[in-house]
Amino acid sequence: MATDTFKFTGACSANYDNFLGPFLFEPYGKEMASRIPKTTIHSVLEMACGTGRVTRHLREQLPPSVKLTASDLSPDMMEVAKTKVKGDVEFLVADMQNLPFKDNGFDVVVCQFGIMFPPDKQKIFDQAYRVLKPGGTFLFSTWEKTDRVEIFKLIYNEHILPFFKGEETSRFLIPFSLHDTHQLQLLLNNSHFNNAKIERVVLKGISQSAADIVKGHFTTHAIGLEIAERNRQVFESMAQQMEKTIIDRFSNNPVVCELAAYYGSGTKPMS
Numbered sequence: 001m002a003t004d005t006f007k008f009t010g011a012c013s014a015n016y017d018n019f020l021g022p023f024l025f026e027p028y029g030k031e032m033a034s035r036i037p038k039t040t041i042h043s044v045l046e047m048a049c050g051t052g053r054v055t056r057h058l059r060e061q062l063p064p065s066v067k068l069t070a071s072d073l074s075p076d077m078m079e080v081a082k083t084k085v086k087g088d089v090e091f092l093v094a095d096m097q098n099l100p101f102k103d104n105g106f107d108v109v110v111c112q113f114g115i116m117f118p119p120d121k122q123k124i125f126d127q128a129y130r131v132l133k134p135g136g137t138f139l140f141s142t143w144e145k146t147d148r149v150e151i152f153k154l155i156y157n158e159h160i161l162p163f164f165k166g167e168e169t170s171r172f173l174i175p176f177s178l179h180d181t182h183q184l185q186l187l188l189n190n191s192h193f194n195n196a197k198i199e200r201v202v203l204k205g206i207s208q209s210a211a212d213i214v215k216g217h218f219t220t221h222a223i224g225l226e227i228a229e230r231n232r233q234v235f236e237s238m239a240q241q242m243e244k245t246i247i248d249r250f251s252n253n254p255v256v257c258e259l260a261a262y263y264g265s266g267t268k269p270m271s
Contacts, residue, residue: 014080015215015216015220015221016050016051016077016080016216017050017051017053017080017084018212018216019207019212019213019215019216019217019220020216020217021051021053022206022207022208023205023206023207023212023213023216023255024205024216024259025050025051025053025054025112025113026053027203027204027205027206027259028112028113028141028201028203028259028261029053029054029056029057029112030057031201031203031263032054032057032110032112032139032141032263033054033057033058033060033061034061035139035263035265036058036061036062036108036110036139037107037108037137041062041066041107041108042065042066042067042107043066043067043068043069043105043106043107043108044058044062044066044067044068044069044106044107044108044109044110045069045071045099045101045105045106045108045109045110045131046058046068046069046070046071046109046110046111046112047071047072047094047096047099047109047110047111047114047124047128048071048072048073048096048111048112048113048114048115048117049070049071049072049077049078049081049091050072050074050077050081050112050113050114051077051080051081051084052070052078052080052081052082052084052085053112054110054112055068055070055081055085055089056081056084056085056086058110059085059086059087059088059089060086060087064087064088067088067090068087068088068089068090069089069090069091069092069101069106070085070089070090070091070092071091071092071093071094071096071099072091072093072094073093073094073095073096074093075093078091078093095118096111096114096115096118096123096124096127097118097119097120097123097124097127098123098127099127099130099131101131102131103130103131104131104132104133104134105131105132105133106131106132106133106136107132107133107136107137108132108136108137108138108139109128109131109132109136109137109138109139110138110139110140111124111128111138111139111140111141112140112141113141113142113143113175113261114140115140115142115178116142116143116174116175116176116177116178117174117175121178121187122187122190122191125138125187125188125190125191125193126191128140128191129191129192129193129268132268133268134268134269134270134271135267135268135269135270136267136268137265137266137267137268138188138193138264138265138266138267138268139263139264139265140263140264140265141201141261141262141263141264142178142179142184142261142262142264143175143176143178143179143260143261143262144176144179144200144259144260144261144262145176145179146173146176148179148260149258149259149260150249150257150258151205151213151246151250151257151258151259152176154242154245154246154249155213155217155218155242156172156173156176158245159218159238159241159242159245160172160218160223160227160238163227163234163238172223178262179262181198181200181262184198184262184264185198188264188266191266192268192269193266193267193268194266194267194268194269195265195266195267196264196265196266197264197265197266198262198263198264199262199263199264200260200261200262201260201261201262201263202258202259202260203258203259203260203261204256204257204258204259205255205256205257205258205259206254206255206256207254207255208253208254208255209252209253209254209255210243210244210246210247210250210252210255211243212255213243213246213255214239214242214243214246218238218239218242219235219239224238224239
């Protein structure tokens with residue numbers, strides 16, 4: 001099912017954090033936390049907090065007096081986050097498209113790599129705008145298109161997508177589906193944010209090994225498991241070839257490569 005391809009539950013949540021977390025989400029989590037406004041703030045909401053990579057950096061960076069609320073649609077993902085985040089954080093299961101918070105309640109709303117998944121993108125921006133206080137800031141990030149990032153191109157375009165030739169493959173590219181800067185700008189503008197800004201940010205991803213990258217993106221991922229159900233031999237061969245190609249093109253122990261994403265921001269008018 002398309003909706004299940006990037007749904008992480010149970011052990012998949014821990015695998016997601018162990019294998020993808022350090023490589024993909026840690027560098028951008030630090031970057032996101034560094035972008036929190038330096039003005040005095042009292043409350044921050046994180047949407048789609050996942051396994052808490054951004055949450056941890058936010059809590060460490062923000063003064064203890066700042067109330068931090070972390071929300072996600074997946075209770076299993078948040079259970080992983082609770083084991084990794086120290087300090088006072090309110091965790092809450094919530095849908096970004098229908099936030100259970102009052103109007104004008106937060107100084108900052110943050111969302112790292114989450115807005116690509118729900119069907120109604122504009123509603124996410126509208127909800128962020130609604131719960132922000134006047135003058136508040138919305139910060140978000142989305143991934144670059146796979147064929148513009150070498151490691152993503154290698155994994156998806158060269159290995160995974162050819163297996164599904166002749167089928168609808170857009171469901172495998174949902175995390176990389178919001179790379180049009182004009183579309184992102186329009187989403188901000190339509191929700192009436194001021195000072196709308198979109199910026200492409202390149203950071204280094206570091207993984208302990210090529211094997212960990214393959215585990216995170218393929219062998220413990222729903223995509224790989226779907227291939228394994230159809231053809232176990234192809235699944236095993238693809239995993240081996242993917243790991244070899246990563247080592248040949250990049251390195252191993254660790255793997256170091258460039259990643260690319262878009263950061264967006266906007267402010268709610270004072271009146």
